[in-house]
Amino acid sequence: AQKITQTQPGMFVQEKEAVTLDCTYDTSDPSYGLFWYKQPSSGEMIFLIYQGSYDQQNATEGRYSLNFQKARKSANLVISASQLGDSAMYFCAQRRGGSEKLVFGKGTKLTVNP
């Protein structure tokens, strides 16, 4: 069964600094996708970044990058130059090849301090 683990219930970072949010997954499938979503206090789910299991390079989207270590089954999100608006819940999720639903971790609450 798929399991996504986010070990950090809460994280704090100073504005303009970088922060890494951890995510590990457990699957025996060779084909899968890894996703990060941001959920601000307003409640909507915002897609941030995607990494495919066969991708050779780590995904990047603006200030977001994904540190993908396949052998360790980890897909950590790195946010560079944190902004106050980055304060939110962050969810890691996996989508298994051949099965279409996303399986989510429990989330990490990020607080950016001025």
Next chain:
Amino acid sequence: GEEVAQTPKHLVRGEGQKAKLYCAPIKGHSYVFWYQQVLKNEFKFLISFQNENVFDETGMPKERFSAKCLPNSPCSLEIQATKLEDSAVYFCASSPESKSGNTIYFGEGSWLTVV
């Protein structure tokens, strides 16, 4: 449309009443998903559709929950005889294809409060 549209945004029901939520997926997306999120914590998968067909219903509490995606109509999630523990945000999401790499886009959610 260009976004997943969910209605209503907020719904209050007395315990035992019926609740019905609606979702219009992004145009051209063939997969629709329903998730339940309690107290902004864990996401529980409920059911997914491939067009109008149920694809995966492993998360559905079948006794009181039902869902449909009919052609040319919004998808719906219905809860018969609501209970207090059904209070949650219900997210609908859609995806264009059935490959692991395609992003699933979420609606803004429908907040159900059972009193």
